[in-house]
Amino acid sequence: PASSVMPRPKFHLxxxxxxxxxxxxxxxxxxxxxxYFQFNPEGADWGNMSWGHATSPDLLRWTEHPVALQCRDxxxxxxxxxxxxxxxxxxxxxxxxxxxxxxxxxxxSRATSTDGGYVWEFHASNPVLxxxxxxxxxxxxxxxxxDSGDAHWVLVAVEAADRQVLVYVSTDLCEWEHASTxxxxxxxxxxxxxxxxxxxxxxxxxxxxxxxxxxWVLLLSTNPVGEEADPVGSSMSYIxxxxxxxxxxxxxxxxxxxxxxxxxxxxxxxxxxxxxDAIMLGWMSNWRYATVVPTTPWRGAMSLPRRLSLRxxxxxxxxxxxxxxxxxxxxxxxxxxxxxxxxGPLELPSSSNAVFELQWDPSSTGSLRLQFQGEGHxxxxxxxxxxxxxxxxxxxxxxxxxIHPDFPSVSxxxxxxxxxxxxxxxxxxxxxxxxxxxxxxxxxxxxxxxTGPVRTTVDSDARGPITVKAVDARAVxxxx
Ligand code: FRU
Numbered sequence: 001p002a003s004s005v006m007p008r009p010k011f012h013l014x015x016x017x018x019x020x021x022x023x024x025x026x027x028x029x030x031x032x033x034x035x036y037f038q039f040n041p042e043g044a045d046w047g048n049m050s051w052g053h054a055t056s057p058d059l060l061r062w063t064e065h066p067v068a069l070q071c072r073d074x075x076x077x078x079x080x081x082x083x084x085x086x087x088x089x090x091x092x093x094x095x096x097x098x099x100x101x102x103x104x105x106x107x108x109s110r111a112t113s114t115d116g117g118y119v120w121e122f123h124a125s126n127p128v129l130x131x132x133x134x135x136x137x138x139x140x141x142x143x144x145x146x147d148s149g150d151a152h153w154v155l156v157a158v159e160a161a162d163r164q165v166l167v168y169v170s171t172d173l174c175e176w177e178h179a180s181t182x183x184x185x186x187x188x189x190x191x192x193x194x195x196x197x198x199x200x201x202x203x204x205x206x207x208x209x210x211x212x213x214x215x216w217v218l219l220l221s222t223n224p225v226g227e228e229a230d231p232v233g234s235s236m237s238y239i240x241x242x243x244x245x246x247x248x249x250x251x252x253x254x255x256x257x258x259x260x261x262x263x264x265x266x267x268x269x270x271x272x273x274x275x276x277d278a279i280m281l282g283w284m285s286n287w288r289y290a291t292v293v294p295t296t297p298w299r300g301a302m303s304l305p306r307r308l309s310l311r312x313x314x315x316x317x318x319x320x321x322x323x324x325x326x327x328x329x330x331x332x333x334x335x336x337x338x339x340x341x342x343x344g345p346l347e348l349p350s351s352s353n354a355v356f357e358l359q360w361d362p363s364s365t366g367s368l369r370l371q372f373q374g375e376g377h378x379x380x381x382x383x384x385x386x387x388x389x390x391x392x393x394x395x396x397x398x399x400x401x402x403i404h405p406d407f408p409s410v411s412x413x414x415x416x417x418x419x420x421x422x423x424x425x426x427x428x429x430x431x432x433x434x435x436x437x438x439x440x441x442x443x444x445x446x447x448x449x450x451t452g453p454v455r456t457t458v459d460s461d462a463r464g465p466i467t468v469k470a471v472d473a474r475a476v477x478x479x480x
Contacts, residue, residue, distance in 0.1 A: 004376065004399055006295045006430035007451045010353045010476050011326070013037075013062045013281070013302040015052055019044050020300030021290070022138075022199060022266035023281045024051050025068075025082035025095050027117070028273045033059050034117045035281060035302065036095075038079060041067050044299045045291055049076040051097065053117070059305045060326040060476065068120050069097060069111060076100040079199055080108070081140045082117070083153070083173075084272045093117050094173055096155065098137040099127050107131070108139045108157060110173070129168065129176055135160040138199045140268060141173075144245045152245065154179075156218075160196040165218065169246060179246035182218070185239075185253060194226045199266040202243060203278045207310045207317055215310055216243035217319060219280075220255065221266050223287050231406040233288030234265045240310070240317050251317070258319060260413045261393060261434075261443035262286050264303060278308040279324050284431055284444055289404035293446060295430070303444060304426060304433055311440065313416060322439035327426060330479055331357055334469040341365045341460030349470050351427075352454040357469040358423045362386045366461030370425055372432070373457075374399075374449030382425060382434050382443075386461075389415050391436055391443065399448040407448075413441040427454065428473070 008014055018040050025036035032055045039052030051069035054062040069077045080097030092114045099109040107127035111120040129139070139157040155168040155176060163184035168176040186192035201219040206212075218241065223234040237255035241248055258267070259282070267282030282303040285293060293299055307324035310317050322328070334357075339346055341360070348356060352374075360368060362384075370382040379397040391413040400408040413436065415421075424435040427447075434443045460466060473479050 004294055004402055004448060005451060006293065006446070006448065007352070008295070008298065009301055009428040009431050011060055011473055012284075012304065012428050012431055013054055015039060015298050015300065016064050017044070017297040018042070018299070019046055020052060020298070021046065021283050021285070022079045023268055023283060023302055024079050024097065026268060026270040026281060027082040027084060027093065028270050029084055029093065030116055032057060033270065034082070035062070036068055036082065037302070039067065041070065044297060049078055049100065051077055058326060059324070065118060068118070069095065074102045078106070079138045079266065081268065082271060083141045083143070086143060086151070094141075095120060096139040096141050098139065100137070104134045105130075105132065106134055106136045108136070108155070128174070129155070129157070133159060135162070135196065140199075140201045142202065142271065146245055154202070154245065156200045156202050158197045158200055160198055163192065163195065163197045165197065165200045165220070165248070167246065167248065180248070182248050185255060188254070191224070191228070191230065194224055194229055196223050196225055197221070198223060199268060201268045202248065203269055203308065204243070205278060205308060205310045207312050209309075215240050215317060216248060217308070217310070218248055218250070219258065219267060222255070231288065233262065233286040233406065235259070236264055236267050236282065238319050240319070256319070258321070259442045259444050260411050261445040262409050262411065263446045264442070264444040267303070269308070277324070280306045280308055280321070282444070284446060288406050292404055294403060301431055303431075306442075309439075313440070318440060320439040321442050322435060323424065323426065327355055330355055330471040330473070331469055334471050336467050336469050338465045338467050340463055341368070341458075341466050342463040345371070345457040345459050348456040348458060348468065349472055350453055350455050351472045351474050352449060353428050353473045353476075354456070355471040355473060356423075356425045356456070358458065358466055360421055360460070360466040361464060362421045364462065365464030365466060368421070368423070368466070369459040370423065371457045371459070372427060372447065372449055373455045375452040376448070376450040378448040378450060380432065380447045380449060382423065384415070384421055384423060384436070391415055391434070391441060393434060393443045393445060395445055395447050399450070403448060409445070411443050411445065413443060416440070
């Protein structure tokens with residue numbers, strides 16, 4: 001039935017047609033954001049993996065270009081990264097990707113572009129890093145600058161099934177030296193052997209904006225595999241530590257969930273972003289059911305761009321993520337309206353493409369529920385539960401069950417108690433992203449709300465003001 005088809009989002013990157021998974025080679029260059037991505041030029045299922053390509057001046061309006069790195073006889077092009085050459089006169093773009101050979105072997109290869117990222121040439125002596133193994137993939141390259149200003153290149157890649165991140169260093173992007181290996185981290189995990197690590201990224205951030213308190217954060221995507229695999233499926237985590245240019249030393253011995261929803265995976269950051277900000281895109285799907293997501297003629301979407309930062313919260317250093325670019329711009333231009341809770345559901349302007357920001361004082365208004373209802377039987381709610389001190393995002397009902405037995409879900413996130421509460425919810429067709437208390441928690445889910453109008457309501461426990469900003473993004477060109 002038509003109502004179970006998911007419509008195309010309006011302010012997120014999707015391929016015109018065919019299959020897309022991980023973001024690859026994210027790079028800001030010459031005033032343009034380039035996103036490459038795992039892409040099947042032949043159809044809407046995973047296969048013939050190649051790098052698709054799109055560019056945007058503002059991370060909102062994307063233009064898709066011809067395939068950048070095309071799979072070849074006996075070799076698929078798996079995930080990787082792009083860096084901007086930083087020596088004067090050598091500002092070309094270099095891509096590192098995984099050559100996934102039909103033999104099963106996986107190794108890292110290199111390609112360069114001298115026209116700003118459109119036409120790429122494979123390196124004659126590929127692969128450039130080969131261990132003769134079958135799960136060595138997802139190279140992310142970045143420039144490391146030490147305290148004395150000396151710079152070198154660092155490449156991190158996974159041995160996926162060993163749950164290890166391998167660190168390599170280079171001064172010329174050609175010769176790579178193995179510097180260290182991180183992982184596995186299996187303490188307290190019974191099923192660690194049924195998990196693979198994928199798509200690492202290693203980024204430098206300061207804590208609470210303090211340039212004298214720098215940490216490094218390892219981003220990792222983890223996917224349960226095998227017959228006994230956890231039905232929750234793939235998700236992203238992070239670990240905070242230090243990095244000396246060769247070795248990552250974590251501050252704790254466990255991974256923390258980065259996004260507590262079901263549909264945020266393979267997120268990595270842009271090279272060369274303005275102000276050296278860490279801007280991330282993730283793939284909004286889950287390997288558990290990615291191949292049956294009901295969209296056509298495209299399949300796969302990127303998340304909103306998110307800016308990563310670190311905050312010290314009660315002795316811990318936590319990763320925060322907030323929408324970056326057009327969403328904060330839209331919200332800054334929206335007029336806040338104050339409403340009183342506690343008098344039955346309050347209707348927000350209806351739209352299946354909208355951004356809402358809600359602010360209230362939990363000590364007077366209490367818990368708050370944001371509910372989205374499509375025309376079918378999709379039931380999606382976001383509950384900020386003050387009593388249980390947790391956020392619960394639920395997608396339930398027959399429309400969810402029809403997609404896949406493991407699609408219905410309840411995602412819970414612990415909340416820190418003090419202060420005013422803030423929810424930012426972005427709904428763009430089938431893509432729901434919820435950010436709690438300035439990005440201290442995020443929940444990203446595909447939601448089956450159908451192709452018709454979506455009714456949005458807010459419910460709260462008690463009398464107390466709620467400040468609401470609503471941005472209708474149906475006509476994206478007219479917003480902001
Ligand atoms: C992650 C991943 C990567 C791999 C790519 C293949 O989603 O499995 O490890 O490079 O997808 O498409």
